[in-house]
Amino acid sequence: MSMIFFTSVVRVRDGLPLSASTDFYHAPAFLESRRRLKALAVQLAQHPGRGSAESQDFRIHFSSAGDVACMAICSRQCPAAMAFCFLETLWWEFTSSFDTTRVSLASRPYAFLEFDSTIQKVKRHFNHASASQMQSSLEKVQEELDFRPPVVLSLEETDAAGRLANGHVPVLLEPAPTFRMEPVTALGVLSLVLNIMCAALNLIRGVHLAEHSLQVAQEEIGNILAFLIPFVACVFQCYLYLFYSPGRTAKVLLLLLFICLGNAYLHGLRNLWQILFHVGVAFLSSHQILTRQLQEKQSDCSV
Structure with missing residues (x-):
């Protein structure tokens, strides 16, 4: 059963969508979650690191580092460790494929739509891989989540924050992931x-x-x-x-x-x-x- 339904890669500083999966569902609850995902995307600069927002039928998870963030709409049955492992894998695939300069200079939505094929491959892997295949990976991510829990947001508060210019909604900040360079030669x-x-x-x-x-x-x-x-x-x-x-x-x-x-x-x-x-x-x-x-x-x- 599919647990990850929709994925979007966005630019953190302004929420510009860079790429997204082409899956589309007509269920009203899913359409509402997509609308709220877009509202949350423009606020990602206020929420560095990992975070989640919950609705009645779906969960929105996001993971950001540098100028790129990955977001996903998942079922409520999808484990948080699986969702963040998926987003982290997708982030590495995107940043290894496209230079940060191209990301910074992107001026139109979905300028990297060709990345959808990679999104589909990664999403298919996580939706259909058995628990035993990903056990070690999920255990490691779960340890990270236990040590540093993701920010939990209310979608209703997210909508309100999107409409307020002065931003009265309190925000819990989490340090962004540390970049690790190759060893010095x-x-x-x-x-x-x-x-x-x-x-x-x-x-x-x-x-x-x-x-x-x-x-x-x-x-x-x-x-x-x-x-x-x-x-x-x-x-x-x-x-x-x-x-x-x-x-x-x-x-x-x-x-x-x-x-x-x-x-x-x-x-x-x-x-x-x-x-x-x-x-x-x-x-x-x-x-x-x-x-x-x-x-x-x-x-x-x-x-």
């Missing part, structure tokens, strides 16, 4: 060390030049900025390598551009080999940032 450690070295050189030269320029002349302010801006860019490169950040590709390219332009501006103060060293370290760090990905799964939920 030896080449990654080397890029960090070299990046820190470049940052230190830029900071020392920039501060020394600033002390001299403030006492002697103001025309060297461009050289000071050409040292300090790459210093800041190097520090942010280290941060992007160590920690996950949405839109990493755009940020990495912007930082790389700042470092290259800063070193080009310093052509008179640095020789060619020094410039090539700083630019080469910047390219190595950028490569390491872009190749270090999120771990494939946060839990054992699998299709």
Whole structure:
């Protein structure tokens, strides 16, 4: 018997539907649940993490991380562990298929409707797999739910909150899931060390030049900025390598551009080999940032 009836992938910041299952049921209770799911979607930024909303015939579950959330309408008989395991699996499938930049730039509803085939595959697996097949996965998710219960919302309150501009409805907040990166590699450690070295050189030269320029002349302010801006860019490169950040590709390219332009501006103060060293370290760090990905799964939920 089907327990998961409808699924939607939405953008958290504004509730824009990115993709959804094409299943459609004409039962009035189901149509009402879909209407309330849409109302809840625009409020997801207020409810980070996991949450549920109950009606007489269905339950709406949601799980969000970063800028993407997955939502599902399930039967009341569907175990919460199964619903959240399904949503987590779907979240990983979506985020591994579409770049965060594309998600951020999406301007029309259902811009990723082709993802429906994956939704159907995952939904079919969870609706028809036996309990023994998913036992270990469900037990792990259930432990997480026992340790950190999901937010429980009233659909009536959700409707009211959607109509109130000042948002008087109290909200229980739950920390969003932590992103886990792949282990640091030896080449990654080397890029960090070299990046820190470049940052230190830029900071020392920039501060020394600033002390001299403030006492002697103001025309060297461009050289000071050409040292300090790459210093800041190097520090942010280290941060992007160590920690996950949405839109990493755009940020990495912007930082790389700042470092290259800063070193080009310093052509008179640095020789060619020094410039090539700083630019080469910047390219190595950028490569390491872009190749270090999120771990494939946060839990054992699998299709």
